[in-house]
Amino acid sequence: MNKMKTISLLLTLGVTFGAKAAEWENPRAFAEGRMAPRATFYPYSSVNEALDANVWQSSRVTCLNGRWAFCYSPNPKSRPADFYKTDYNVSRWDSIDVPSNWEFQGYGIPIYTNTTYVFPVNPPYVPHDDNPVGSYKRTFTLDSATVNNSRTFLHFDGSTAGMYVWVNGKKVGYVQSQKNPAEFDITDFVKPGGNELACEVYRWTDGSYLEDQDFWRLSGIDRNVYLYNTDKRGRIADFFVKADLDGRYRNGLFNVDVKLDSSEPLTLSATLYDAGGRKVYSTDRKVGANETVSFKSTLTKVNKWNYDSPYLYRLVLDLRDASGKTVEATSTNVGFRKVEIKNSQLHVNGIPLEVHGVNMQEHHPDNGHTIDEETMIKDIRTMKQHNINAVRTSHYPQPPLWYDLCDRYGLLLVDEANIEAHGLGVYDISDEAKKTHPGHAEMWRDAVLDREISLVERDKNHPSVIIWSLGNETSNGKNFIDSYHWIKKRDNTRPVQFEQAGEGENTDIVCPMYPPYEWIADYGKREGVTRPYIMCEFAHAMGNSTGNFQDLFDLIRTYPTLQGGFIWDWVDQGFRMKDENGREYWSYGGDYGATGYTHDENFCINGLVNPDRKPHPGLSEVKKVYQDIRFSSDNPISGEVTVENLFPSLSTEPYEFFWELLCDGNVVTEGRFELKVAARSSKTIRLPLPPIDKGADYTLDIYACAKKGDEIIPTGHEVAREQFILAQKDLGATSLAEAKAKIIHDCDNWTAEAAGASMTFDALSGELTAYTIDGKNLLSGAMMPSFWRAPTDNDFGNNLHVKSNAWRTAAQNRRLVSFARDGNSLKAVYRLQEVPSDYTVVYTPLDDGSLSVAVAWKADDGAFTPELPRFGMIITMPRSFNDFAWYGRGPQENYSDRKTSAFLGRYSGKVADMRWNYIRPQETGNHTDVREASLTDATGYGIKVLGLQPLEVSALDILPSALDPGLIKHQQHSNDISPSLRDVYLYVDLAQRGLGGDNSWWALPYEQYRLVGKEYSYSFVIKPIKP
Known part of the structure; x- marks a missing residue:
């Protein structure tokens, strides 16, 4: 000391x-003139006031x-x-x-x-x-x-x-x-x-x-x-509570050092109350002037604090005069827990931790960096409901109230010092630059160390703080090494991390940001490592992102030293604005007329939630991947399912389990069960499933839901889910009507007629231009090829909008080579002008009035063809056809690399609700593994699309071109986008490029989610619907 x-x-x-x-x-x-940094606590006039802990009601405090x-x-x-x-x-x-x-x-x-x-x-x-x-x-x-x-x-x-x-x-x-x-x-x-x-x-x-x-x-x-x-006689100047556990993680090791600032002898008492208000420890000590006093005790079988069971005791310090009257009282919450690194892993209470984390900036949609309690609780509630267990306070300490709330509700914190000097250089700093760089230069040493000291002294008593972070993206040098050693001497109960230290001496955790998949795997495979690998930033959630998140955690769960990380980041940093027409939108960099200043556009829009905390579709994927109750089965068709409880403290007793068996998306049978699985263990049950017809789609869906709600988790809230595919029908073997429709040709068109339906094809373009049933045309435009999507932020980051630019207009500029009858079909052959390749569509009218469509594309041998953003077709229909239904993955939008949370099932909604309004407009609304989809109007007319293999489908009120700024990003916002007043668009794709998300500046989607082949083909059937 x-x-x-x-x-x-x-x-x-x-x-x-x-x-x-x-x-x-x-x-x-x-x-x-500033006082020495200290812990956050408040003076009260009595023990009862200190127990109530209502700071603004304290007679000693004036707001x-x-x-x-x-x-x-x-x-x-x-x-x-x-x-x-x-x-x-x-x-x-x-x-x-x-x-x-x-x-x-x-x-x-x-x-x-x-x-x-x-x-x-x-x-x-x-x-x-x-x-x-x-x-x-x-x-x-x-x-x-x-x-x-x-x-x-x-x-x-x-x-x-x-x-x-x-x-x-x-x-x-x-x-x-x-x-x-x-x-x-x-x-x-x-x-x-x-x-x-x-x-x-x-x-x-x-x-x-x-x-x-x-x-x-x-x-x-x-x-x-x-x-x-x-x-004036005396005050409690500071205190440091260490509420540790013994080596068996059963008994509490209670230690508190109290620093007094007093002018005369007084008596100091320390009393610890449990959550029920019962005293579990109490002692008195006569103290001299300006003395530092230590209290120590071992408490048997304490209730432990963790993110799933944040049990808090209450410590009251009472400083009294010779007559026994309180001179000053204060209090703080105490949580017993042990944080340690052993066996190359981060442990909390003896249990390896899987970090389900997010980074969080201090942001309010209307008030800037001033955050109220309501917003903080809303953040915690939304995080906990989506299985997030940890927050990195990027890149500075949050307001004191945040830590009290995290102690109370159970969030683990990496508490970060307010230090970042990114613009002065992060890597490979020259000797000359080091002379003025905060990480290295002597003139900055005291300022850097003071920020570290202020962080530690203020937050040292919070059980939610399990790791100290020295700062962010500032070149590692002597000043940070000195800071590391100061913290380790001051606090021996928590690890210290620093991303810039890499695997150097001044970090206890290897905590990189945005490492490639291969780097993560390499560390996991390495032998002899002594430190855990926890990514301080990963899964950059900018715009429509969070792809391959399941893939990352499949890797993380393969190697013990890989322990998760912190998504960048929690909330979109946009502010509420209104345009001249009164329409609200969210602002981002460059929106305030700050001419002459640098700005980084929408790079502040990388949250899992909107500025008002409305969850993005990607947050559902995070919730699923992060869940602590998991289900597995080697033979799900038998009904045998293993329930694994990965909570560190809680059993599954607070949860009720529900299951459904679905055939072709419809519930066949269902049930519920209760199962008490102890923390960190598993049990296997057998569900009473009926015989399964392997000629149909059968899925088994299982959910775990809260039996009893509280302030954070409501009754019935789903905490975990899983879907097992028991059987899948062969869509390619779908029984179709015979191809015997009447086909007529005149000079301008080909027409096919059957079962009261009429299909018209333009002889000059080879396009389906009309589809009529009972005299009602179901189309308002020609069915067209679709190769392009409105670039996502990740697409812009990895330059897809430039590298694949040829696909932007390839459909519009295709050249018809031939369009002719081919048996009972009509075959259109095109040459793609921008991409050296052939594109073919075969239309086969069927007896029941439906239309089979077979699409094929093949690049020229040896020709360079850029990556496809999507491969499919667009069906344009009148605006009145705004009821969308599909049998595929949902209900939220999903993509090939972000779909584990979206279960196969039957869903429906209005077309206008299918488009997620990303703050910067971009690709949206996709659904994968679609077997069938339909668009209908209020009278019941419409079309149904049946995939002869799984499809990717979306129904929108806007074309990609309206969401696409072109080769250069513009200051686009949701209020700049006007839905079509005339049409709706049904996108029927074989596939669309994955979203990616490892970062938003160069990382590509993983190879299995990219369209880099030299030929693709698929088929679907269009069926007219009538009342």
Whole structure:
């Protein structure tokens, strides 16, 4: 502990007296007048108050949130320099909410950039002409008793970049690091009655070089501000709770170190209550002035904390005077758990952990970086309902309340320091660059270490925090090595990770970002490794993404050292906006007229949920892959199913199991059962299935659902699912009517007639142009080949839109070589102009009025043909045909590499609801393994498509061309897309390219999900439907 005090003192001395330049351009000036970092806790007047833990009701705490007087200045030169003085008149100033970002209060411009600094790079200097300053002022009142008998502290949970603070016209201090708390002792600055608080906030400081994260650049005091008062005789300055487990993971090893700031002898008691309010430990200790006290005890058979059973005890510290009266009380939640690395794996409570993680930025759709409790709980609820068990606080500490909620509801946290200097270089830093680089340069050492210390000291008592992270995408150097060793000496209960350390000395976990599949496999196969492999970022969820997620976890579950990772990322960082017509859309980089600033467009839109937390279709896949209850069977047709419970603590007793047997998508029989499977074990049951007809499709669907709901998981909520394919019909052997329809030719058309249906083919184009039943034409346009899809963000990233550009217009520009009768069929042969190949469609009218369609494509021998985005046809129908039904995978959109969560079944809906409104418009609405699909109108007329092999089908109210910006991405949004008022489009494909998702800048979908062959063919049947 003495070494810790020495480091803190050196930091304080360095930043207080070492600065000659302006503080906001001096890396050594970052904490002038600031108190030493400490854990988050609040003072109360009694034990009962501390147990209630209602901070805003505490008589010792005064909330300063609310409306403050505010003046916005575009640069330091134009700021009101003397505003902090008590006689400065601010009556004509505007007012602003605190906490808030001033860009969302009508001042300045939000700027989004990923890795590039907004300002010219010249560390530690920042712009003077373009560096907005916010001047804040408010008053508060203290009574005489408080001023005379108490010490008064001013606390900021966070503020942007750099902030000067004055009380009653006197300078209190200066702080940097927008995501760390700052606390000042203002006892000598306050007076009885009215007091004035003034804050001057800078948008850019030298500290901004440490805050080059992939997020919006926003400004202002955007976290809570409050005062608290403590008795002058003494206060609890800090404490560190270590609630560990013994080697058998049964008994609790309870240790708490309490640091006192007192002027006289007092008595300190420590009492631990269980969740029912019963005392399980209590002790008193007489303490001298400014003493640090340690309490230790072993508690038998404690209830353990984990993400599936977040059991919390409550610790109350009570500091009393000689008469037994409380001088100060405080409290914190305590969770007993052990985090360790053994056998090359990360263990929690002795059990290897599979990390089902997400990265999470601090983001609100209307308020920027100011997050309310309701939004936090909504995030936790949605995460838990989708089997997410861990969050990396990318790339900075979240607000203190977040950690309390994660303790309460059970989320594991990788807590990350507010450090990223991406724009100064990450890899292969030259010796010259190292002289000014935060990872290496001595001038940044104290600032880097201070951010690490602030992180650890603030969050050290939270059981949800299981790993410390040194920061993100900043070149690894001596400053991070020193930080690692400081943390390891301060806290021996948690691992420390740093992606940039690779397999170097200053990381306990190998935590790469976006490694290729082969690299992951190579680490899993390696012998002699001592560290787990947990990806700090993977599965880049930008736009329509999250492909091959099941493939990744199949690999992860093959090798013990591979333990999962954190998806990038949780929430789309878009803000709610309205266009001139009142239509809402979500903004992204470049949308605010920030001319002259760099921006990275929609690269901030990579969430699993929308900004308002509406889940994306891809989140269903994540939920399925991440589930902790899993089902398997070597012989599912027998009804024998193994239920595996991978929860670390819970049995399956809280869940009820349901099963359905479906034949051709229709339920044949169903049942339910209860099965108690202990944590980390499995049991096999046999379901009473009837005989299976192998000439039909049979599936067995099993679900696990919550019996009893709570605040986070509602009653009946599905926590796990699986589908077993018991039998599949041979679609190629589908019985069809005879090909004896009447075929007539005139100079312009071919016509086929049968069973009251009429089909018209254009003799000059070879296209089906009309399909009539009872005099009603079911088509509104010609049936056309379909080779192109609106590029996804991943397609843009891997350059599909350029490499495969020839396919964009290949269908429109095809040349008809011949169109003639071929027996009972009509055969159209085309030459594709842009792609050296032949394309053939054979139409066979059938006796029952249906039409068989056989499509084939073959590239010329030796010719280069780019990868196909899709291979299929488009059927265009009148807008009135808006009822879509299909027998295939659903209900959510799915793709060849994102379909394990989408079960084979029968689904229906309106065409308008089939299109997911991605923030940047792109490919959407696909369904795989489709056996049949139909579009009908309100009167019951329509068409049905039957696949003679599984199809990929979608029904949309828009063409790919409307979603496709071309060779260059444009600032497109959902409100730029207008559905067709005339037509709907049924896409009938053999296949479509997978989505991919390993990253969004070069990674391709895996080979098995790409259309790179030199020939493809498929067949389907169109049947008219009438009432």
